[in-house]
Amino acid sequence: MFTPSQKILENYAKVMIDFALGKGKGVQKGEVVYLQYDSEALPLALAVYKRILEKGAHGLVRGIEESFSKTMYDTASDDQLKFFPKEYTRSLINTIDHRIYLIAPTDPFLLKNVDPKKVMISNSGDKRLLRKWLFEKEDQGKLTWTLCLYGTQGMAKESGISLKEFWQEIINACYLGLDDPIPTWKETFRSIDRLKNKLNELPVDTYHMISEKTDLYIKLGEKRKWQGGGGANIPSFEIFTSPDWRGVNGKIFFNFPLYRYGNIIENIQLEFKDGIVIKATATKNEKLLKEMISQKNANKIGEFSLTDKRFSKISKFMANTLYDENFGGEFGNSHLAVGTSYHDCYDGDVKKMKESDWEKLGFNESVEHCDIINTNPKTVEAIMKDGTKKIIYFQGQFVI
Numbered sequence: 001m002f003t004p005s006q007k008i009l010e011n012y013a014k015v016m017i018d019f020a021l022g023k024g025k026g027v028q029k030g031e032v033v034y035l036q037y038d039s040e041a042l043p044l045a046l047a048v049y050k051r052i053l054e055k056g057a058h059g060l061v062r063g064i065e066e067s068f069s070k071t072m073y074d075t076a077s078d079d080q081l082k083f084f085p086k087e088y089t090r091s092l093i094n095t096i097d098h099r100i101y102l103i104a105p106t107d108p109f110l111l112k113n114v115d116p117k118k119v120m121i122s123n124s125g126d127k128r129l130l131r132k133w134l135f136e137k138e139d140q141g142k143l144t145w146t147l148c149l150y151g152t153q154g155m156a157k158e159s160g161i162s163l164k165e166f167w168q169e170i171i172n173a174c175y176l177g178l179d180d181p182i183p184t185w186k187e188t189f190r191s192i193d194r195l196k197n198k199l200n201e202l203p204v205d206t207y208h209m210i211s212e213k214t215d216l217y218i219k220l221g222e223k224r225k226w227q228g229g230g231g232a233n234i235p236s237f238e239i240f241t242s243p244d245w246r247g248v249n250g251k252i253f254f255n256f257p258l259y260r261y262g263n264i265i266e267n268i269q270l271e272f273k274d275g276i277v278i279k280a281t282a283t284k285n286e287k288l289l290k291e292m293i294s295q296k297n298a299n300k301i302g303e304f305s306l307t308d309k310r311f312s313k314i315s316k317f318m319a320n321t322l323y324d325e326n327f328g329g330e331f332g333n334s335h336l337a338v339g340t341s342y343h344d345c346y347d348g349d350v351k352k353m354k355e356s357d358w359e360k361l362g363f364n365e366s367v368e369h370c371d372i373i374n375t376n377p378k379t380v381e382a383i384m385k386d387g388t389k390k391i392i393y394f395q396g397q398f399v400i
Contacts, residue, residue, distance in 0.1 A: 219247020
């Protein structure tokens with residue numbers, strides 16, 4: 001077994017509390033941080049909680065024992081699966097300024113034998129209000145969030161590496177081996193900002209991505225901008241946008257396995273027509289894939305993302321979306337998310353937007369948001385509004 005040193009845990013806590021939350025500004029005195037953690041991440045949770053207190057902030061802490069989820073799906077009725085404590089949840093969201101989740105699944109396949117329909121039922125009904133309320137508070141600039149990963153033996157085994165090697169990927173990716181990782185994070189985000197700004201200056205109508213079994217057109221849409229380097233997710237090297245879902249046409253292949261709902265889905269191929277998935281296949285767990293996209297608006301995309309290999313230190317498959325969607329390797333990565341869009345990709349005053357405004361602009365709304373990853377060599381071409389074309393991404397790097 002491998003346990004990270006106290007210095008590594010303290011650095012990890014500082015990156016999240018002093019930097020990631022607050023969109024790079026960290027947690028301020030008197031603010032309330034909602035800390036959720038999987039039970040195996042307790043050592044990191046303690047370090048994070050200590051740092052919250054050192055900053056003069058307040059921590060609300062909730063430990064999550066994953067076996068409770070298995071018991072719920074095995075035992076609960078449909079009504080129990082749908083149960084959503086509205087008043088409690090509304091009050092919680094009203095109270096907090098930041099939320100953080102420490103991901104540490106002991107067994108990536110704990111829910112393997114759960115009927116996918118039960119998972120979808122638990123996502124339905126009033127539970128959709130949770131995402132709506134969180135988005136509303138984020139849109140008002142009153143809530144920030146971040147995720148991070150605590151390495152476990154179960155994840156390391158699935159990745160095909162030792163727990164020590166798994167943790168070394170985390171340490172490298174998050175700069176945790178440095179005396180102070182935050183200056184390096186700030187410089188990384190400044191570099192991402194420079195690229196993001198160049199992308200946002202281009203008068204793009206549509207992006208065209210070519211890769212193995214992939215020929216996909218993605219219309220950017222009106223009032224859009226690229227985002228990245230905001231502190232949500234540690235690590236985060238991707239540059240992403242939420243395009244007009246109605247303008248997606250063609251096919252895309254995802255060579256990285258997808259870990260979702262306690263299962264693995266392999267070799268996913270999606271085909272779109274006018275923004276809607278008209279064909280979805282996989283060589284493993286295709287049924288689960290189809291159940292997932294059968295949820296309301298989960299057959300449309302909410303995000304298009306590219307990661308430049310020059311930023312990401314992640315070189316190994318980690319069997320976890322947080323790391324795999326930031327994979328650097330030889331050719332970087334691109335991922336699409338089926339499901340809900342990100343409102344911060346709107347190039348305007350988010351606070352003035354109404355629900356009908358998002359719909360008119362082609363921002364998708366769904367209880368689902370699932371990132372699916374392609375790490376094969378690829379070329380992404382921007383087709384400008386005047387019809388001219390420019391390659392913006394080639395062999396894992398932005399070329400603008």
